[in-house]
Amino acid sequence: MARNEQLIRQHKLLQLLELSRFGRTLDELRGDLVADLGLTKLHERTVRRDLEALQAAGFDIQSETVQRGRVFKLGQNTKDVHEIGISSTELIALSIGRELLYPLMGTQYWRGIETFWNKVQEAVPNGVFDHYARYRAALHVFGSPYKSYERQEGMLKTINRAILEHRLVEIDYQAIGKPVSTRRIEPYGLAVYQSSIYIVAATPQAEGDVAAAEKNARLRNWKLDRFRQARLLDEYFKPDSEIDLAKYLGSSIGIFSGDSPTKVQIKLGKRSAAYVREDPWHPEQVLEELDDEAAMLTVPASHPREILPRVLSLGADAEVIGPEEFRETVAEAVRTMAEAYR
Template structure:
C-alpha cells in the first residue's frame, strides 16, 4: 500500500513538472500534490525524497535558485516522459464520459473510445490505476442511455465521409406516423442529444436560408447513399450556435421566447436543473415565478411542462399554450373513466 502511494505521488510529480515552464518549489509541489491527490497531510521532506528517487531512476530533474526559492523542473531530455499522463481524478472524469457515450457502442467512434481507454490502462502505473479503481467505486452514474447505434455503423461511415467531402446524401427517411420517403440532404455534422444521434443537414429544396438547416434523427434512417454530387457549405453556418439556440433538438434561426408560470416547487426544480443557459426566472408578487426560455417548437416544451404537472402553466405565445392545453385535455379524457 505504501509503495503504491509513493508511486502515485511520483507519477503526479512528473506530470506537475512536465506542465511547469518555470519550475516549482518543493512547497508548491507539496500543495499541488495535496490538492490533486486528495491527501490530508504530506510533509515537504517526503516530496524531496520523491524528487531524489526520480533523479536516481534517471529522470532529468534539474533545480535552480530564483527569487521565490529553489525550483525544480524537467530538463530537455525528459520532456514528454509519459505517452499518456493521467491522474486518478482525470481517469474518473474520462470513464464517466465514456459511460455517457454508450449510444455509440459498435460504431467506429466507440472503437476509438475503447482503443484510447485501453491505451490509458496500459500506460499508467498499476498504482495509479488501483487508486482510480478504488475511488471510481464511490461514484455511480445512472439514467444513461439504454440503446446503441451498432446497427447503424455502415450508415454512420457513409454520412461521416459525406460530411468531410461535402457530398449530397440520398436517404430513405421514415418520420413517426408517416411512410418512408426518399430525399436528398446536405450534411454539415453530427450531434448527440439525450442518447440519440442526429444529422444536422440542409434540405436543398428549401429556398429560405433560415429554414434550410434541420436535424434528422438517425433512428429514422432506413438507408443512406453518398452521391457523386457535391454542395458548397454555407460559411455563415456555425453548428455550435445553431444547436444551442433552443431547449431541445429542434432547429431554427429565431427561437421563440416562451413564458411559463411556475409554482414554488416547480421553480425550485428548474433552478436545480436548468432547461437552457439563457432562461430567466422572475419572482412575482403572488409568490409564483415566471420563466422565459427559448424554444423552436411546442414539442420541446410539452414534455418538460407536463413533467411539472399542475405546478406549471404556459402563458405565451398562444400556439405553445394551445399545444399544452390540447395534450392535457386528451389526457383528461383518457383518465376520465379511471376508478378513484
C-alpha cells in the same frame, strides 16, 4: 479529386494499419479502402503515395518483405501510447466522459474511445489505477439508456464521408407513424442528444431561392434511428458559410433547434420554480420572482413539442402564458389526457 478525399483515405489507412497485427500489402490495403469507403476504383500507386505522405507527416510506417509480399505496418513510435502523466482524478474524469458517450457504442467512434481507454489503463502505474478504482466504485453515471448504433454503422460511414466531401446523400427516411419517404440532404454534422444520434442536414435549394435570413430554416435534425438507407451521390453542395452549427444546436432546449428560437413564458408555482432553478432547462433562461408563491420562466424554444413534456412533468404547478401556439399545444394535450382518464 473530391474535397477532402485524400484526407479520408489517409485516415482510413491509419485505422487499417492500427488494426493489422502482421501488416498489410498494398493490394490488401487498396482492397480494404475500396470496400470501406465505397470507392469504384483505386490504384495501388495512390495508396503508395498516401503512405509516403503519412510517413512525411511523421507517422512511423515501416515495411518488410514476408512470404506474401511486401507489407506495411505501424512502428512502435506510432502504435505505443505516448508517455503522459495522468492522475487518478484525471482518470476518473476520463472514465466519466467515456460512459457519457455510450450512445456511440457500435460505431467507428466507439472503437477509438475503447482502444484509447484500454491503452490508458495499461499505461498508468498500478498505484494510480487502484486509487482510481476505489473512488470510481463510489461514483455511478446513469440516466441514459443503453443504445447501440452498430446496425447503422455503414450509414454513418456514408454520412461522415458526405460531410467531409460536401456531397449530397439520398436517404430512405421513416418518421414515426409515416411511410418511408426518399429525400436528398446536404449533411453538415452529427449531434448526440439523449442517447440518440442526429444528422444535421439541409434540404437542397436552387441558388437564390432562399433569403440569407432564412437559410438556417433549411436545416433539420434527422434522427439516425429512422434511416432505412443512405446512398452517397456524385453531386456536391457548397457549404453555407453563414451556418454556425454550434449556435444552431445550442439555441434551444432540445433537439428541435433553430437559428431564431421563440421566447416562451411559463408561470411556475414556488415548488416548480425551485426545481427549474436547481435543474435549468436552458443556459439563457430567465426566472423572475412574481411574488412569494410564483415566478415567471422565460426560455427559448424552437418547437412546442420540446416544451410540452417539461411543462406536463410539473403538473398543475406550471402554466404556459405565451405564445399562443405553445399554450394551445399544452392545452390540447391536457384536454386529450383528461378525456382518456375520464
